[in-house]
Amino acid sequence: MELRIRNLSKTYANGVVALDKVSLTIPAGMFGLLGPNGAGKSTLMRTLATLQECDAGSVFFGDLDVLDEKDEIRRLLGYLPQDFGVYPKVTAYELLDHFAVLKGLSHRARRREVVDGLLQQTNLFEVRHQRLGGFSGGMRQRFGIAQALLGDPKLIIVDEPTAGLDPQERVRFHNLLSDIGDDKTVLLSTHIVSDVADLCANMAIINKGNVLLCGEPQKLIDAIDGKIWARFVAKHELAAFQQQHAVISTRLLTGRTLIHVYAERDPGAGFEPAIADLDDVYFATIAGRHTAAVNR
């Protein structure tokens, strides 16, 4: 089912505009909402998860009015918040079983089946009788997905799920998310480009409460291809290059500084054409260099 967000706005009491007329159409499958810290992702996620009020706008999931029919939406919703806390002294099985009761799974044998199934799906079955306090960050996030999947939700919202995971755990978590199924609408918020590159059929880039870019990752990469140029620079040269060129990213590679610039034509000065990737799309967009058509 499709999630349609129209002109959603939110200004906090301190005057911060967290969402500024956000409009997005999110089809079934995995959708990545990419943006730096403070972009407004969590505000959007919490609003969609019916946990926070917005000031204006509308959101529909199929025919359901998300902002108005909160109880109905909650029945279809699985949510993994950014700061998912667990009770450290209870076991994975006990807590998931408890959440299952809260979700209305009152039939004991059926509940056991569901809880065991989810623990298996998230690769936690072997450790189900261990206390959550002893779980690693990755195990805890997988437990978070298990609880989000209770009740067979149609809309799944995961807020910054891979922040703080080591590379191996991140891959494991990606595999888990990619198995959730194409018939569900999964909204993944992240500041990590590879989360989106690895997983998402559709994406949007958000910054300062505004949607800057939206579309299929490969198409967004194709649109920028031929406009990204790279070269190594010495550290003391960096400031001058930043003044003369539209530098979108700098990173260290084997101890040297590699810069990418955005330019319609060959900027000369020793730059080589680079094969564009989603990092380039993201950094060029956030730097305000790239404004491909925003398709909402």
Ligand code: ADP
């Ligand atoms: P993200 O999830 O992308 O990091 P947030 O939605 O958490 O972004 O925050 C968007 C902006 O709103 C930030 O500037 C943040 O400081 C501000 N903000 C978030 N929550 C509150 C709040 N409860 N009160 C005031 N400002 C807030």
